[in-house]
Amino acid sequence: MRSTQIPLWDDRDTGLLTTYLLDATPTVSDAGKRPAVLILPGGAYLYTSDREAEPVALRFAAQGFHAFVLRYATYYKHFREDGLPPVVDEQYAFPQPLLDAGKAVMMLRERAEEWQIDPARIYVCGFSAGGHLAASLGVFWRQSFLCDALGTTAGNVRPDGLILAYAPLDYVHMAESMGEVSNEAVKQTWTMVSQALFGTANPTREALERWSPVLHVTADTPRTFLWHTGEDELVPAVNSLLFAQALAAHKVPYELHLFQKGPHGLSLADETTARPGIPADPHAQTWFDAAVRWMKMT
Amino acid sequence: MRSTQIPLWDDRDTGLLTTYLLDATPTVSDAGKRPAVLILPGGAYLYTSDREAEPVALRFAAQGFHAFVLRYATYYKHFREDGLPPVVDEQYAFPQPLLDAGKAVMMLRERAEEWQIDPARIYVCGFSAGGHLAASLGVFWRQSFLCDALGTTAGNVRPDGLILAYAPLDYVHMAESMGEVSNEAVKQTWTMVSQALFGTANPTREALERWSPVLHVTADTPRTFLWHTGEDELVPAVNSLLFAQALAAHKVPYELHLFQKGPHGLSLADETTARPGIPADPHAQTWFDAAVRWMKMT
Numbered sequence: 373m374r375s376t377q378i379p380l381w382d383d384r385d386t387g388l389l390t391t392y393l394l395d396a397t398p399t400v401s402d403a404g405k406r407p408a409v410l411i412l413p414g415g416a417y418l419y420t421s422d423r424e425a426e427p428v429a430l431r432f433a434a435q436g437f438h439a440f441v442l443r444y445a446t447y448y449k450h451f452r453e454d455g456l457p458p459v460v461d462e463q464y465a466f467p468q469p470l471l472d473a474g475k476a477v478m479m480l481r482e483r484a485e486e487w488q489i490d491p492a493r494i495y496v497c498g499f500s501a502g503g504h505l506a507a508s509l510g511v512f513w514r515q516s517f518l519c520d521a522l523g524t525t526a527g528n529v530r531p532d533g534l535i536l537a538y539a540p541l542d543y544v545h546m547a548e549s550m551g552e553v554s555n556e557a558v559k560q561t562w563t564m565v566s567q568a569l570f571g572t573a574n575p576t577r578e579a580l581e582r583w584s585p586v587l588h589v590t591a592d593t594p595r596t597f598l599w600h601t602g603e604d605e606l607v608p609a610v611n612s613l614l615f616a617q618a619l620a621a622h623k624v625p626y627e628l629h630l631f632q633k634g635p636h637g638l639s640l641a642d643e644t645t646a647r648p649g650i651p652a653d654p655h656a657q658t659w660f661d662a663a664v665r666w667m668k669m670t
Numbered sequence: 671m672r673s674t675q676i677p678l679w680d681d682r683d684t685g686l687l688t689t690y691l692l693d694a695t696p697t698v699s700d701a702g703k704r705p706a707v708l709i710l711p712g713g714a715y716l717y718t719s720d721r722e723a724e725p726v727a728l729r730f731a732a733q734g735f736h737a738f739v740l741r742y743a744t745y746y747k748h749f750r751e752d753g754l755p756p757v758v759d760e761q762y763a764f765p766q767p768l769l770d771a772g773k774a775v776m777m778l779r780e781r782a783e784e785w786q787i788d789p790a791r792i793y794v795c796g797f798s799a800g801g802h803l804a805a806s807l808g809v810f811w812r813q814s815f816l817c818d819a820l821g822t823t824a825g826n827v828r829p830d831g832l833i834l835a836y837a838p839l840d841y842v843h844m845a846e847s848m849g850e851v852s853n854e855a856v857k858q859t860w861t862m863v864s865q866a867l868f869g870t871a872n873p874t875r876e877a878l879e880r881w882s883p884v885l886h887v888t889a890d891t892p893r894t895f896l897w898h899t900g901e902d903e904l905v906p907a908v909n910s911l912l913f914a915q916a917l918a919a920h921k922v923p924y925e926l927h928l929f930q931k932g933p934h935g936l937s938l939a940d941e942t943t944a945r946p947g948i949p950a951d952p953h954a955q956t957w958f959d960a961a962v963r964w965m966k967m968t
Contacts, residue, residue, distance in 0.1 A: 597930075602918070602924060609918060610915060613911055613918070620911070625930050626928075626930060627900065627929055628911075628928040630914065632925040632964060632967070633967065655963045662956065665952075669930070669953075
C-alpha cells in the first residue's frame with residue numbers, strides 16, 4: 373500500500389488528501405484498474421473526525437478499493453478553552469468544503485491511469501456533515517458555480533455513486549425540528565453548523581433550501597446507498613427517508629438501511645471506531661458489508 | 671415439533687392456522703416461554719402463497735420462535751381456465767382477512783400457556799398483501815369495528831411487533847401511480863386486488879384511505895420492521911418509505927431495509943423460495959437475519 377498525503381491546492385491551507393493505494397500485482401485476477409472510494413469524515417463542518425477516516429479507508433482497501441480520505445475545509449480553526457468564541461476562518465466556510473471535495477474527485481480522475489483507478493467507479497462515502505458534503509457533490513456536480521470555480525467540466529466532478537451515513541440532507545426539516553429539541557448539546561451543535569454552512573445562526577428559508585441536497589435531486593444524481601439509525605438525535609433519520617423518496621421520484625437507483633437503535637456517529641460500529649458513548653453494535657455494523665455488496669453490483 | 675392445522679372459526683370456511691410448535695425440553699436454557707411469529711403469506715388477496723408460508727415458518731422455528739402460518743380468507747375462490755371471471759365469495763372480501771388475522775393473534779394469546787408462548791412477544795410477519803394485512807392489524811387493533819366483531823378487548827388482538835415485506839401500505843399513492851404503469855400484468859393485478867379489497871375496480875378516495883395503513887398510524891402502532899426492493903414494480907418501495915415516515919412522526923421504533931435490486935415477491939430470497947423469474951439473491955436475503963436480530967432486541 374502507498375499511503376501519502378497530497379495537498380489539493382497550491383494556494384490554500386485546506387484540502388489534504390491521504391491515499392491508501394493498493395499495490396499492483398499480476399498474481400491476482402482483479403489487479404488491473406480498481407474502483408476507488410473517497411471518504412469524507414464528519415465533524416459538523418467544525419473539524420474532520422479521525423473515527424470516520426483511516427479505519428473506514430482500511431476496511432474499503434481490504435475489499436479491493438483504492439481508498440482516499442479527504443480532510444476538507446472546516447470553518448472553525450480551533451476551539452478556545454477559555455470559553456471565548458472559537459477562532460474561525462471565513463474563507464473556509466461553505467462552499468469551500470464542496471470545492472475541496474470536487475477537486476479531490478477531479479484529482480482521482482486525472483491520476484486514474486497512474487493510480488490504476490477505474491474512472492467509471494469512483495464512489496464518495498461521507499459521514500454526517502461529510503455525508504451532506506458527498507450528497508452536495510452528487511446533486512451540484514453539473515452546476516456552473518462549482519465547475520467554473522474548479523475550472524473543469526462537470527463530468528470530471530461527478531461521483532459514480534454515493535454512500536451517505538447518517539447525513540443531514542434536508543436543512544429545512546432540520547431547522548423546523550430544532551424547535552422541538554430540548555437537548556442543549558444538539559441545539560449548540562446546530563448553531564455552530566449553521567454558522568459554518570450559512571454564515572449565521574439563523575439562516576433564512578432560502579439559505580436552508582440552497583444547501584439542502586434533498587431539494588436538488590435530479591435524474592442525474594448518482595446511485596446512492598444511505599444508512600442511518602432511528603435513534604439519531606443529532607440528525608433525524610427522516611433526512612435519509614426524504615432523500616430516498618427524492619431519489620425514487622427521479623428513478624435514481626438507491627439502497628437504504630435504517631437500523632432502529634444506535635446513536636449518531638457510529639462510523640463502522642465495530643471495535644476500531646468505538647468510543648465512550650458509541651459502543652460497537654453487531655447489528656448496525658452490517659451496514660458496511662451491505663454497502664460493499666451494493667458497490668460491487670453491476 | 672408439533673405441526674397441526676387448526677380452523678379458526680366454527681361457522682366459516684376460512685382461516686386455517688398451521689402450527690410449527692417447538693418441542694419443550696429442559697436441556698437448553700431458553701426452553702421456557704418463547705416468542706411467537708404469525709406468518710401471513712401474500713397473494714394479492716386472491717390466494718395465499720406457499721412460497722411465503724412453510725419455508726418462512728421453518729426459518730423462524732430454527733431461530734427459536736414458535737411459528738404459525740395463517741391461510742386467511744381470500745376473495746377469489748378459484749380461477750377458471752375457460753377465461754370466464756373467477757368465482758368469488760363476497761363474504762370473504764376485506765375485512766374478513768383482518769378478522770382472521772385478529773382471531774389468530776387472539777388464539778395465540780389464549781393458548782399461550784398451553785403452547786408455552788411469551789404473550790408479550792407475538793410478532794406478525796406479512797408478505798405483500800399479507801404485509802398489508804399485518805400492518806392493518808397493527809393500526810386497527812384498538813378499533814371497535816374489529817374488537818366487537820371478534821368479541822374481545824383490544825389488548826388481545828394487538829401484535830407486539832410487525833415485520834412487513836414489500837407491503838402495499840398507501841393505496842392512495844398506489845392508485846395515483848397506477849396511472850403511470852404500462853405493464854399490463856401489474857394493471858390487471860391492481861384491478862383484482864381492488865375488487866377484493868374495496869369491492870370495486872375503481873375505489874373512491876375515501877375507500878382507498880380507509881384501508882391505507884399509513885394513514886392510520888398512531889403512537890400505539892407496534893414497533894415495525896420493513897423491507898422492500900427498489901425495483902419492485904407491483905408495489906413501489908415508496909409504500910415502505912411513507913410508512914417509515916409515519917412511524918417516525920409518531921415516535922414508533924422502526925427499522926427499514928430497502929435493497930436496490932430484486933423483483934416483487936422475493937420471500938426469503940434463498941433457494942427454498944426461489945422460482946423462475948425470482949431467483950435467490952445473496953444480498954437481499956440478508957433481510958431475514960436482520961429481522962431476527964431486530965426481533966431479539968430488548
